[in-house]
Amino acid sequence: MKDNKKIRMRNFHQAKWDEPIIFELDTPGERGITVPEVEKEIKDRVGDGLSAIPSGMLRKTLPALPEVSQMRVLKHFLRLSQACLGADFNIDVGQGTCTVKYNPKINDVIASSPKVTDIHPLQDFQTVQGALEIMYKVELFLKEISGLDRFSLQPGGGSAAILAMASIIHNYHANRGEGGRRDEIITTMFSHPSDAAAAAVKGYKIITLNSNEEGYISAEAVQDVVSERTAGLLITNPEDTGIFNPLIREFTDIVHNAGGLCGYDQANANGILGMTRALEAGFDMCFFNMHKTFASPHGCGGPALGALGVTEELIDYLPVPLVDYDGNNYCLRYDLRHTIGKVRGFQGVFPVVLRAYAWIMSLGAEGLKEVANIAVLNNNYMLEKIKKIRGANAPYAPGKHRIEQVRYSWEELYKDTGVTSEDVTRRLTDFGFHLWQSHHPFVVPQPFTIEPTEAYSKAELDEYLAGLEKVVEEAYSDPEKVKNSPYRSVVHKIDDVPLDDPKKWAITWRSYLKKKHTWDEE
Numbered sequence: 416m417k418d419n420k421k422i423r424m425r426n427f428h429q430a431k432w433d434e435p436i437i438f439e440l441d442t443p444g445e446r447g448i449t450v451p452e453v454e455k456e457i458k459d460r461v462g463d464g465l466s467a468i469p470s471g472m473l474r475k476t477l478p479a480l481p482e483v484s485q486m487r488v489l490k491h492f493l494r495l496s497q498a499c500l501g502a503d504f505n506i507d508v509g510q511g512t513c514t515v516k517y518n519p520k521i522n523d524v525i526a527s528s529p530k531v532t533d534i535h536p537l538q539d540f541q542t543v544q545g546a547l548e549i550m551y552k553v554e555l556f557l558k559e560i561s562g563l564d565r566f567s568l569q570p571g572g573g574s575a576a577i578l579a580m581a582s583i584i585h586n587y588h589a590n591r592g593e594g595g596r597r598d599e600i601i602t603t604m605f606s607h608p609s610d611a612a613a614a615a616v617k618g619y620k621i622i623t624l625n626s627n628e629e630g631y632i633s634a635e636a637v638q639d640v641v642s643e644r645t646a647g648l649l650i651t652n653p654e655d656t657g658i659f660n661p662l663i664r665e666f667t668d669i670v671h672n673a674g675g676l677c678g679y680d681q682a683n684a685n686g687i688l689g690m691t692r693a694l695e696a697g698f699d700m701c702f703f704n705m706h707k708t709f710a711s712p713h714g715c716g717g718p719a720l721g722a723l724g725v726t727e728e729l730i731d732y733l734p735v736p737l738v739d740y741d742g743n744n745y746c747l748r749y750d751l752r753h754t755i756g757k758v759r760g761f762q763g764v765f766p767v768v769l770r771a772y773a774w775i776m777s778l779g780a781e782g783l784k785e786v787a788n789i790a791v792l793n794n795n796y797m798l799e800k801i802k803k804i805r806g807a808n809a810p811y812a813p814g815k816h817r818i819e820q821v822r823y824s825w826e827e828l829y830k831d832t833g834v835t836s837e838d839v840t841r842r843l844t845d846f847g848f849h850l851w852q853s854h855h856p857f858v859v860p861q862p863f864t865i866e867p868t869e870a871y872s873k874a875e876l877d878e879y880l881a882g883l884e885k886v887v888e889e890a891y892s893d894p895e896k897v898k899n900s901p902y903r904s905v906v907h908k909i910d911d912v913p914l915d916d917p918k919k920w921a922i923t924w925r926s927y928l929k930k931k932h933t934w935d936e937e
């Protein structure tokens with residue numbers, strides 16, 4: 416039995432294959448599978464499968480897809496999988512604000528069933544009653560969790576849900592004849608950037624409030640910027656510092672008294688499930704990231720779903736369709752008088768809804784509350800430990816607890832050793848820990864933001880803390896070793912310059928081929 420008093424980090428070394436991308440493996444004439452020609456009997460009965468397609472819809476040239484055999488495709492993707500770190504491989508508490516947690520594999524099995532993957536959004540609603548029932552019941556759960564009256568599961572993620580909230584604010588004031596005058600949205604520095612960005616997309620001027628030394632926005636600060644031009648408030652609470660502002664009801668009251676609407680960005684909801692609700696905080700709208708708080712794999716940008724909820728007054732503004740139940744059938748409802756329309760083609764990502772349903776049903780109300788309790792316990796355990804590590808500190812709210820995450824700073828370490836937050840992050844990968852822990856822009860100097868969630872045991876948290884302590888020890892004794900890391904990872908130190916120049920970006924292979932000539936000349 417291992418001595419639990421001595422935390423041992425793993426002897427980690429990641430596989431490195433120098434694997435080309437799939438297009439570079441292209442070998443003309445090579446095939447993964449050869450589809451047989453249509454048999455004569457079938458062709459005579461149903462046609463060749465092409466003739467019925469209008470000529471205008473047929474390609475003139477074949478798609479530029481790589482020609483690769485099955486065996487090489489298999490090796491390619493297995494090698495790439497060995498070059499990945501993630502929740503199923505390592506301790507990834509470093510991905511702050513993203514709520515990366517364990518996702519029960521049985522839920523993935525359920526979500527990958529042909530009963531889920533083979534349905535189509537254009538099917539008659541009578542043929543997808545089971546899927547609509549799941550959507551309807553997930554909405555019932557979210558109504559109880561938030562206190563709000565109706566939810567749309569259409570938005571494809573948190574930013575889409577925020578854009579929907581900004582659109583509702585816009586339509587609401589336009590219908591009241593105040594759209595031209597109410598042209599300002601209030602947000603805060605440590606609310607998610609999408610709260611400001613989505614409002615800007617709708618043409619609003621953004622007023623951003625900065626936290627005081629306690630990490631809070633004061634009610635006086637809100638009152639000072641509210642006016643007859645205020646359209647609404649879009650705010651995250653707890654903010655990305657992990658600090659929950661207890662004055663939030665005062666904020667919503669101030670904005671309501673001025674005639675504005677209040678939208679609650681609840682992407683950081685993992686530590687407040689069963690503890691506080693949007694209704695009691697005075698919000699007109701809120702959203703939850705189903706792919707985070709409610710346990711679908713985060714997926715670095717997808718699959719995602721931002722469940723958008725509103726009070727009774729704003730139901731008519733929601734995206735259509737909603738899912739209704741008449742006592743016998745589940746159906747789609749389109750007759751919303753002031754609807755903002757659609758924020759994506761159909762309903763949201765249904766497998767995410769299904770995973771959330773399974774997760775909520777398995778935990779129940781008390782289980783959801785326990786999720787929040789353990790997430791907060793884990794986070795504050797790490798807070799107390801990290802504050803004792805040389806070179807680290809947690810700005811704002813000194814001596815106070817946080818909720819689900821903390822935005823720390825390596826500023827002291829940087830001043831003492833020249834080692835940056837990015838340097839620490841890269842060195843951590845040499846011990847098998849997740850890469851991303853920093854947050855730009857550097858509003859907090861040399862930031863690193865981590866969110867342990869409820870998924871990790873004390874032993875795993877201690878292993879991660881031991882990794883931090885090891886890297887800091889090296890930073891003070893041999894800073895160049897940390898600066899030149901990683902040594903046991905797939906990719907070594909990356910040149911940041913191309914990342915800051917859009918002209919150097921190539922998002923697709925076709926884009927790369929178009930730009931390659933220019934790059935070669937440079």
